[in-house]
Structures are given as structure tokens and as C-alpha cells.
Amino acid sequence: MTFIKKYKIYIILLIGIFSIILINYEDFFQSDNISANEYSEVLITSEYSESEQEHIIVDIKGEVNVPGFYEVPSYLRVGDIIKVAGGLTENADIEEINLTSKIYDEMIIIIPSLVQNHEDNTSDALIKVIVQIKGEVLNPGVYEIYYNSRISDLIQLAGGLTESADISEINLASKVYDEMVIQIPTIEEETNIMPNQDLIKILVEIKGEVLNPGVYELYENSRIYDLINKAGGLTIEADINNINLVEILEDSQVIIVPKINDSSSVENKRIIVEIKGEVNNPGIYYMDEGLRIYHLISRAGGVTESACLESIDQAQILEDGMTIIIPSESTADEEVERKILVEIYGEVIHPGTYYILESYTLIDLIYEAGGVTTNCDLSKVDFEITLCLGATIYIPSYDDEVIENTESDLININTANLETLMTLPGIGQILAQRIIDYRAEYGSYLTIEDIMNVSGIKESIYEQIKESITV
Structure with a gap:
């Protein structure tokens, strides 16, 4: 008893310390477990x-x-x-x-x-810059693109990457700037050799506007356009303007293809066009009015390796109902027949602009337009007329008066084909083709003097041909 009384204070102090240690045991000895538990939440x-x-x-x-x-x-x-x-x-x-x-x-x-x-989009939406892309893209060259666009957007505009492209050190999210030059390097041989690479597969999911949404197994390093193709392609209402089709997929990734926002059509009139042949995602697309063929090619995932673009005018403005066919090199070697744009209106079922073979006759064009109406007067139609690029054909009705052509010996620069234009003095094959290309891009010539707007045709040549041409 004497001992307990003597050391009573010390005994109470030890009991208190021991109690504190028991209560905070985890804080003293299990700090690592607490950290793991915090993260697990x-x-x-x-x-x-x-x-x-x-x-x-x-x-x-x-x-x-x-x-x-x-x-x-x-x-x-x-x-x-x-x-x-x-x-x-x-x-x-x-x-x-x-x-x-x-x-x-x-x-x-x-x-x-x-x-x-939001501020960036509203202030810079209409500013464009000129950039150049070189190396491992399908269509290297100089492009006009909106300010604040990304390198990934430029790659899409250039038709996508080749199989030899190495983008491991390129930041695809970087913004482009005026006079920028992008070089896409080639994969080095030693980095291209990866044992059992072809055996590695990943699982990805695609939702939204594709024909067969679901989960798909693809090889590692496959891209979004590979996944879209495996899912049966896009629906007619798919909007892939904000999707990077050349992005490499990762395991467990989810891709959502959105639907076209109907409200956007209030501001920009939209048209429907079709693209076939050597593109990664052929099909029917909604496009803003005023866009060109190269925009459609980019929207369709770019061209394939076997595509031949020599006969395609990528700067041509798209028209509603147009069908674009991208030929392959093999078919190009077989001299694929050239296609031209012609317009037909008047007494036909479906008046409009048609992309037809150059060998088509007027009867073929009328058939493409759904045939003639019951009010058509076929006796006034010249079925011997030769169709050429940019030609405009009117199918008359019974009420139309026949206007005799008093200038039958003159060459109409709005409808004449290449061979006819080459009969003019001083006009060879190159200048004749420029005359056709000019009217296809800018529309019909309003006066014969407008022909001097064509590159290479100055006043000296105009003086030679002005008595032989008409509009």
C-alpha cells in the first residue's frame, strides 16, 4: 500500500498514456493502410x-x-x-x-x-490561317484551316495518316498557327519490329450513329475509322466533325458518334451528298452548303492508299444530291472515263445538277433526272447536243416559243466542250481546259469579255476570237 500511495501519480500517468496509444493504434502503426483506404474511396x-x-x-x-x-x-x-x-x-x-x-x-x-x-470559339471562329503538312499523310500540301484548329484537324484535312506514320512525339492537340509547317515522320525500322504485335488485341465500345453499335475486338494501334468500319459504317445523321478519325484506340475506350444537331441547320443550310470508292468511310453525308470536295473526302476519313485523285477536282463546290466516286490507281490505269457536272431544268421530273459520265447523251441525262413531264414538248428538244462540263440544259414545254439560233456559227463559251474550244484561233488544249475550269468554279460567262478573266487569255488572244464566240 505504501508503494502504491507513493507512486500513485506515476501509475495514473502510465495508464493514461497506454489508453491513448490503444485508441490511436492505427494512426501510430497503420498510416500506410489509411492512405490506401482514402484512395480506395x-x-x-x-x-x-x-x-x-x-x-x-x-x-x-x-x-x-x-x-x-x-x-x-x-x-x-x-x-x-x-x-x-x-x-x-x-x-x-x-x-x-x-x-x-x-x-x-x-x-x-x-x-x-x-x-x-466559349470566348475562343466566338472570337476566332471565322479567322483562317495557312499551314503546310509534310511527310506521312495521304495528301501532303498547303491547307487553309480555321484559327485555333488542332494538328489532328489538319491531319484529317490532309486525308489521314499513312501506315508508316510515327506520331508518338507529336502533340495532336496542339493548335496550328499561320505559316506553320508540320512534319509527320516515318516509323524507324527498328521501332517497327515488335514481336507478337499482331497478336495483341483490345476491346473497345462504339455508341451512337453507327449501323451496328456495340463492343468490338480490334488489334492494338487500330484507329477510330477502323472501329467505325467494323461497326458497319456511319448512319446518314452521323456528325463526325469533332471526331478525330485517325486517333489510336485504347483498351476499354468508349467512342460516341453524335447525331447532327438539327438546330445547326437554321444557321447554315445543309445538303446531302454521297461519296464512294477509295475512301475509308464511303457513304451519304450531311454537309454545309458551300463546302468543297476535299471537305467531303476529309469527312469520309480520307482516301485509302490505292486512291487516285488525279481526275478529282478537290476544289469543286459540293451540290445537293451529288455523288463523288474516288477511283483506285488500278482503275485509273485503265483510263476511267471522265465525269462532268451538268445542270438540267425545265420540264423534267427532278431538275438539278448531275455528276455524269462525259460520254452521256441528253437522253441519258433526262433519264437521270427522272424523265420528262407530261407538259414537255419533245419536238423542241435538240437531242444531238453535246454535253460538256458546266453545261445548262433547258427542257421546254408546249407553251415555250422556239427561238431560232441566228448565231449557229458562233461557239458558246458556256457550253462548248474541250475539242470545240480548241478550234478557236490561239486556243490550245491548256487554254481550252482553263476556260472550262473557270466556268465550273465561277459560273457561266456573262459576256464574251469575261473570257479575259481566264489565266493566259489576254487582249491579244481575245481580239482573235471575239468574232467567233458567244455566251
């Missing part, structure tokens, strides 16, 4: 295993509540890091961010702002 994957203890440093910026550097387990995904950083702000824009992407050491994640994106 924000995991969006189930890949964690107790053996994985590697930690990495990630920097997250922009529209998160607590931006900064974080030391986290290497098995986390981008969506996990956002939660670790306190979640997204109200202005966060994650439309183009893949939340399932794996993270890596020293990774920088930037969450953009909706407000900033």
Missing part, C-alpha cells in the same frame, strides 16, 4: 492489388477545386486524380478529356474552362 477502377505500392507525382491544373501536385498510386486514372483534387468546378469542361486514361509520373493534367472555350 475515389477509385473508379478495380485494378488495385496489395502488391502495387509504386507512387508517382501528378500535377493537375485548371478547373478543379484544389489544383496542385499530388503523390498518388500509379494504378489510378485521370478520373481518380480529379476526385483527389476536390472534384470539378462549375466551369469545368471535360468533353474532350478521357477520364479512364492511365496516369504516369510527372504527368500534367489541365482541366479547361467552359467560359474560356
